[in-house]
Amino acid sequence: MTMGKSLMAAVLVLAGSGGQAAPAAPAEAPVAARTIDLARGFGTRSPWTFTTPQGPDIIDPIMDEPDAKVPGELRLCISKDHGRTCSTVLDDALTVRGQPDTFSEAHYLNDARIVFPAASTPILLLQAGSLQSVNGDQRIATVALAYDRTKDTFFVAYQRRTGHNNNQEVRYIAQGPLRGAIVSAEPTEDAPFGFWMTVNRVSPDKRFAEVLRYRSATRYGDGNTLAVIDSEMPNLLRRLGLWHPGSPIPLPATPCLKPHLISGALWCR
Numbered sequence: 107m108t109m110g111k112s113l114m115a116a117v118l119v120l121a122g123s124g125g126q127a128a129p130a131a132p133a134e135a136p137v138a139a140r141t142i143d144l145a146r147g148f149g150t151r152s153p154w155t156f157t158t159p160q161g162p163d164i165i166d167p168i169m170d171e172p173d174a175k176v177p178g179e180l181r182l183c184i185s186k187d188h189g190r191t192c193s194t195v196l197d198d199a200l201t202v203r204g205q206p207d208t209f210s211e212a213h214y215l216n217d218a219r220i221v222f223p224a225a226s227t228p229i230l231l232l233q234a235g236s237l238q239s240v241n242g243d244q245r246i247a248t249v250a251l252a253y254d255r256t257k258d259t260f261f262v263a264y265q266r267r268t269g270h271n272n273n274q275e276v277r278y279i280a281q282g283p284l285r286g287a288i289v290s291a292e293p294t295e296d297a298p299f300g301f302w303m304t305v306n307r308v309s310p311d312k313r314f315a316e317v318l319r320y321r322s323a324t325r326y327g328d329g330n331t332l333a334v335i336d337s338e339m340p341n342l343l344r345r346l347g348l349w350h351p352g353s354p355i356p357l358p359a360t361p362c363l364k365p366h367l368i369s370g371a372l373w374c375r
Contacts, residue, residue: 140218144184144260147220148228148253152186154260156230158215159183167208168237176237180212184251184260195260199247200236202267209236209245216246221278223286223308228253229263231278243269248276250288252312264288264306264314272326273334274301282356283348288314291322291334299326301334305342318345323369330373332358341370 144154161178165171182199183192201210214235221231229250236245250264268274268290276290286308291301301322306314324330324337335342336358343349343356355365355372362374 140215142218142220142230144220144230144253147230149255150186150253151255151258153188154184154186154253155189156218156232157181157183157185157189158218159189166237168240177213180215180234182212182215182232182234186258193260195251195262196232196249199232199234199249199265200245200267202245209239211236212247213237214244221280221286223278223314227308227312229308229312230260233276241271243271246270246276248288250278250314263308263312266290268292275333275335277335283343284346287317289335289342291338293326294321300324301338303334303338303342305346318342320345323371330371332362332372332374336360337371337373340367340372344370 140156140158142156144150144156145152148154158180160180163175164178166174166176181192182196183189184195185192198204200212212234215233216235217231217233219231221229223229229252232247232249232251234247238244245267246269247265247267249262251260252263253260266276268276272293274290274292276288279285279287279289284305288306290304290306292304294300294302301324303318303320303322304316305318307317309315320341322334322338323341324334330337339356339358340349344351349356355367357365358372358374362372364373364375366373
């Protein structure tokens with residue numbers, strides 16, 4: 107893997123990828139950038155919705171230049187009264203160790219959708235990003251919310267935070283042998299520098315539980331151009347008993363012209 111820029115000091119211990127800015131508000135009042143009807147998707151007792159009201163563009167507090175503007179704060183709002191009040195379940199999605207800072211506010215929405223890791227288990231999958239640091243890094247939060255019908259409320263089934271300058275990623279697997287799993291690749295802090303690969307699957311209690319964790323064969327600076335999760339997919343599947351050497355190599359969605367394995371990791375050139 108190509109070596110990325112240094113992570114922000116505040117997120118050295120935390121996973122994800124960058125994304126596109128949510129639409130900027132054309133007026134001073136926040137506007138809803140996206141709405142998901144949770145009552146229909148989850149069959150909730152109350153009219154729950156997910157909305158992302160966002161303030162107008164602001165001067166970038168990191169760059170501190172008058173002409174450098176960034177999207178305003180994005181509120182991740184789970185509400186059952188049409189947005190008048192929001193549940194607190196997502197308030198700390200980007201906060202590290204309970205200490206709010208400049209990167210604790212969401213400004214970008216990378217993903218928001220209902221997925222089904224199990225046939226009768228809908229999950230609201232969200233990924234949001236903070237402001238970017240001077241070196242282009244960004245804190246990313248990936249959160250999965252499940253619904254408790256007895257209490258008529260949503261709760262955190264999975265949550266992970268990271269930067270993105272060091273090839274780390276959190277990915278929901280929508281198809282294939284790992285369908286419904288959440289896989290993360292997070293940089294190790296000691297040599298040989300690689301990644302901690304973690305697989306989480308949903309449990310009967312609707313929470314995601316870790317089923318696999320190992321140190322990757324993929325290394326920093328090894329020249330492999332694939333995303334870490336794609337390069338490690340043969341290793342992931344082999345360790346879970348879902349793939350065996352000699353079977354067709356599991357390939358990424360992107361073109362892979364010359365698929366071959368090196369120390370169990372996939373290469374395409």
